[in-house]
Amino acid sequence: MSELRLMKGNEAIAEAAIRCGADGYFGYPITPQSEVMETLMALKPWETTGMVVLQAESEVASINMLYGGAGCGKRVMTSSSSPGISLMQEGLSYMAGAELPCLVVNVVRGGPGLGTIQPAQSDYFQAVKGGGHGDYKLIVLAPSSVQEMADFVELAFDLAFKYRNPAMILSDGMIGQMMEKVELKPQKKRWTNEDIDEMHPWATTGKKKDRERNIITSVELDSEKHEEANKRIQAKYKELQEKEVRYEAIDTDDAEYLLMAYGSSARISLAAKEILRAKGLKVGLLRPITLFPFPVKQLQNLTGQLKGILSVEMSSGQMVEDIRLAVEGKVRVEHFGRYGGVVHSPEEVANALEQKLTGGK
């Protein structure tokens, strides 16, 4: 049965993971997301659904536990915040190379370095451009509510398995910590080992007599063959770009100015849009839900009508680069954002749009 609850974004991740039938969670504590593992440990899903929950010795270990679990065809996940996600980059690169699905939740905090425990969006580049070594990408979903924190867990697993590629929920300390009403979906069954044999014939489950051995690996010493492996991965990213873009467009039909923002910044930008509309400015909001694949076409379709775009991010300007690439110089694109753990106000955003795009008043 689905259920209405008031809960934190981090708690919603944990609840949704159990309910969608995840097989394993492996993680290491870090603020502002420790509630994910704390909630799981309190709920003890190993006694109900059979989900494994383990506190690892580091994020390096967590992500490699995901590699092992995913290699067995299991739906495995971890969560962390910025410094921990940096430690996972090696593992993510290996998983992308070995074409392994998994879910990594990044509840972003301000960096660089140990930075701060306050919310930020400064890990955008790391999330959407690869992050580790080699030519690869993550599937990146950006929730802007507690409801989406819950809903995107299953969506991320589905996309990860469909494309055999790691997926990331790129959240931030604000969404992770704030409480909202959330509808939790009914409990789903976990896949059985027989389901996995049938659905994921590539998984290492023990070599049956009637098949070749399965090998999960990212190494190929013959460079010609390795180029082929790379091409296979790149073809998936192309397909993702064609088929899996998700976004929300609000008041864009008549818009002359566009606010572009994801996650917490999108909520703030929505309020800023109202302020600007009240002033008579035709402002819309485009909120990418998938950051990779980025809504390139959707943005291009709007360029003809726009006088300017403001990218609103809790960073010094990262997504703004992807917007500029998408619009190919046809529209003026500016960035506004507070960062290092500071969250901008709707008034600041509204002012910035007026100053930077309309010449101010």
Next chain:
Amino acid sequence: MEAVINEIKKPENLVYGKTKVLTDNVMHYCPGCSHGVVHKVLSEIIEEMDIQDQTIGVAPVGCSVLIYNYIDIDWQEAAHGRAPALATAMKRLRPDRYIFTYQGDGDLAAIGTAETIHACNRGENIVIIFINNGIYGMTGGQMAPTTIEGMKSSTCPFGREPVHDGNPLKMTELLAQLPGTAYVTRQSVHTAGAVRKTKKAIRKAFEKQKENKGTSVVEVVSTCNSGWKMTPVEANKWMEENMFPFYPLGDIKDV
């Protein structure tokens, strides 16, 4: 003559055969390298225990990175040093499977020290096969955490000098102290007798996993004749004279 040969070929007269678990692929190892011998022993055990369809191995980064070309079971190839983390999740998610890692000394005792110690300390119900050849074979013979004092490598060309290079690490003794390890032993494969003992040890390690006893670690003190710049015969002799005094063979823990 043909009759004689046919008589010899009768199954009851068979004294030796290659296990089917070992593939026919030509191994890339240098002549005299210990890796191949350990692969054979491991494959024989998998056949004898009839667990080919229930065993999943984790390959390291090191000379044995391509072990999956030689042993016909399902494999996962881990990042350098991370094999015990993979194995942890694999065993917890598939407790009905035999899970083992196969790792060199750089993989297990340098870059993967944390993963190794914590998997062993948690008592993960896995087998760890630890090939200690005292050097980094794959990358061309650099100093390993296990390189003994005075031993030459390309990054300690005048011999390991502890004041400058640090001390060699007795990882296996260290792991034996952890409450999670069930069976910890050190073996070698330089003589037929030693090979038989190693086989017994690895078999015992797999039996421990069957009985849910915790982590088993089988160290095999090995030669890397290319890295050591010795002939296979010289390498075996050098190992006996120099490695064994520092890395004595035998069981360290058996609970």
